[in-house]
Amino acid sequence: xxxxxxxxxxxxxxxxxxxxxxxxxxxxxxxxxxxxxxxxxxxxxxxxxxxxxxxxxxxxxxxxxxxxxxxxxxxxxxxxxxxxxxxxxxxxxxxxxxxxxxxxxxxxxxxxxxxxxxxxxxxxxxxxxxxxxxxxxxxxxxxxxxxxxxxxxxxxxxxxxx
Amino acid sequence: xxxxxxxxxxxxxxxxxxxxxxxxxxxxxxxxxxxxxxxxxxxxxxxxxxxxxxxxxxxxxxxxxxxxxxxxxxxxxxxxxxxxxxxxxx
Numbered sequence: 001x002x003x004x005x006x007x008x009x010x011x012x013x014x015x016x017x018x019x020x021x022x023x024x025x026x027x028x029x030x031x032x033x034x035x036x037x038x039x040x041x042x043x044x045x046x047x048x049x050x051x052x053x054x055x056x057x058x059x060x061x062x063x064x065x066x067x068x069x070x071x072x073x074x075x076x077x078x079x080x081x082x083x084x085x086x087x088x089x090x091x092x093x094x095x096x097x098x099x100x101x102x103x104x105x106x107x108x109x110x111x112x113x114x115x116x117x118x119x120x121x122x123x124x125x126x127x128x129x130x131x132x133x134x135x136x137x138x139x140x141x142x143x144x145x146x147x148x149x150x151x152x153x154x155x156x157x158x159x160x161x162x
Numbered sequence: 163x164x165x166x167x168x169x170x171x172x173x174x175x176x177x178x179x180x181x182x183x184x185x186x187x188x189x190x191x192x193x194x195x196x197x198x199x200x201x202x203x204x205x206x207x208x209x210x211x212x213x214x215x216x217x218x219x220x221x222x223x224x225x226x227x228x229x230x231x232x233x234x235x236x237x238x239x240x241x242x243x244x245x246x247x248x249x250x251x252x
Binding site: 001031032033038064072076077080081082093094095096113114115116119120123125126127130133134137138140141162 | 212215221225229
């Protein structure tokens with residue numbers, strides 16, 4: 001995939017970083033405002049697709065670290081499960097860290113609502129990793145067909161066949 | 163013959179649907195509010211959550227959300243199995 005015009009790349013340079021900041025904001029404020037882990041993770045994952053469309057495949061692969069996205073996915077899923085297990089004396093997914101206090105925040109400087117905020121962050125990490133990896137895998141497949149490497153014989157899945 | 167059968171089926175379905183629309187209750191006036199009142203009262207007081215929707219998603223119905231996360235992970239696994247390029251990137 002070739003990079004687009006100068007206008008698109010300039011807009012991408014500004015807007016892609018804004019998407020990351022906005023997505024992290026949505027994830028971190030999911031327990032107070034509309035949004036949450038799934039939505040914020042999807043917003044953050046648009047960074048990679050923006051870079052791919054505007055900057056082209058070369059820059060895309062310069063930015064991609066597949067291992068980090070896999071780690072995000074793993075850590076997010078595990079943290080989500082562990083926070084769910086934390087409420088086991090009461091029930092599965094009981095908000096055990098919450099302190100009942102009449103709907104007011106625990107302190108003025110951090111909006112805190114028990115495990116809900118932590119679960120938002122873990123789900124956000126998981127969605128960032130999963131959606132970014134989907135883009136990476138699918139673009140890799142397109143590239144394989146474009147370069148002719150994947151034509152005339154299946155070559156994927158097995159790392160030891162060449 | 164076939165058209166007549168289709169016509170009868172359409173008429174019967176339209177009659178059933180219009181009958182169902184007559185049975186709908188007015189929008190904005192829920193018939194049973196016990197569940198809504200329970201969640202609206204308990205989420206801010208007991209679980210200290212200002213956002214009731216997030217409290218439902220991650221606390222009251224957290225098992226459902228775990229299933230959603232599992233669906234996402236399964237989709238990622240299947241996409242990786244279908245599309246991933248083997249070997250090293252040149």
